[in-house]
Amino acid sequence: xxxxxxxxxxxxxxxxxxxxxxxxxxxxxxxxxxxxxxxxxxxxxxxxxxxxxxxxxxxxxxxxxxxxxxxxxxxxxxxxxxxxxxxxxxxxxxxxxxxxxxxxxxxxxxxxxxxxxxxxxxxxxxxxxxxxxxxxxxxxxxxxxxxxxxxxxxxxxxxxxxxxxxxxxxxxxxxxxxxxxxxxxxxxxxxxxxxxxxxxxxxxxxxxxxxx
Amino acid sequence: xxxxxxxxxxxxxxxxxxxxxxxxxxxxxxxxxxxxxxxxxxxxxxxxxxxxxxxxxxxxxxxxxxxxxxxxxxxxxxxxxxxxxxxxxxxxxxxxxxxxxxxxxxxxxxxxxxxxxxxxxxxxxxxxxxxxxxxxxxxxxxxxxxxxxxxxxxxxxxxxxxxx
Numbered sequence: 232x233x234x235x236x237x238x239x240x241x242x243x244x245x246x247x248x249x250x251x252x253x254x255x256x257x258x259x260x261x262x263x264x265x266x267x268x269x270x271x272x273x274x275x276x277x278x279x280x281x282x283x284x285x286x287x288x289x290x291x292x293x294x295x296x297x298x299x300x301x302x303x304x305x306x307x308x309x310x311x312x313x314x315x316x317x318x319x320x321x322x323x324x325x326x327x328x329x330x331x332x333x334x335x336x337x338x339x340x341x342x343x344x345x346x347x348x349x350x351x352x353x354x355x356x357x358x359x360x361x362x363x364x365x366x367x368x369x370x371x372x373x374x375x376x377x378x379x380x381x382x383x384x385x386x387x388x389x390x391x392x393x394x395x396x397x398x399x400x401x402x403x404x405x406x407x408x409x410x411x412x413x414x415x416x417x418x419x420x421x422x423x424x425x426x427x428x429x430x431x432x433x434x435x436x437x438x439x440x441x442x443x
Numbered sequence: 444x445x446x447x448x449x450x451x452x453x454x455x456x457x458x459x460x461x462x463x464x465x466x467x468x469x470x471x472x473x474x475x476x477x478x479x480x481x482x483x484x485x486x487x488x489x490x491x492x493x494x495x496x497x498x499x500x501x502x503x504x505x506x507x508x509x510x511x512x513x514x515x516x517x518x519x520x521x522x523x524x525x526x527x528x529x530x531x532x533x534x535x536x537x538x539x540x541x542x543x544x545x546x547x548x549x550x551x552x553x554x555x556x557x558x559x560x561x562x563x564x565x566x567x568x569x570x571x572x573x574x575x576x577x578x579x580x581x582x583x584x585x586x587x588x589x590x591x592x593x594x595x596x597x598x599x600x601x602x603x604x605x606x607x
Contacts, residue, residue: 263513267506274503282501292504300512394493400460419454426489
């Protein structure tokens, strides 16, 4: 079993599908506390997704708020409670499109002052999973964010959802409203492009291209 | 399996998103093809690296501002295309529409009813007139019978059919 599939499985275990269905049903009855529990689980995911798509921390926070307010208001239109996750990501995606219609997002540096403080705190709080990730994580985050920013929009979305959020291809195809085969192809091309960027960065700066 | 087909399926293979039969075919190809195996290992390493990185240093905004924007349960308003609309508006709009369409309909039907009444009255009057006419004709017919020439002939004794 690979590391990412273990992570994917553990992430899914944090909120069971049955519990999520119950929470969504409660929210449909107007239960704000159930919605708060859903937010506790999905708030971080959505803000990170929007941040990866827009590259702006304040925009990510604003659009996350808009996304959850819209989700609460429109939850009655969700026919299948099991599809809540892809439905929520789709609202977030539409908000990003609406905000940046016809405009290219401006990707800010991850390692600005505020981000660095949080990064230092998180490094203390979270042990790294591997030595190379521990050494490179800050710079690598920057490289990955830059690589994501350079991806065409359709690749950027599927890359973030597949490689960073570990959503299934089926869910991604529902969010992107594209066929499974097209999504599979886009994910592969995006992953190869980001891999090449990481490889180039590690080779130029650390002489570690032999790792690939 | 060709190298191109194998290469294009490598990411899905790493993510566990290929069918069992396809996975077996890809694995067999990787066992036999060093070029594709190299691609697989580099993509697998990049995926593992991405997976091992911590999430971006970004916390979700607090729930408070979101909660303050949520429509309350039992609220007199509901969301319609992003606008808060009083709950009585749909019922009011429906009632207005019904009123709007029912008044002309009532006017139409009442004028039609008056017209039908006029027609019925005319029909009755016509029928009565025809009945009177019929009675008049009938009475005249009786007079004709009374003045039957055969009877008159018979009475006068000039009946041409007499076998006298």
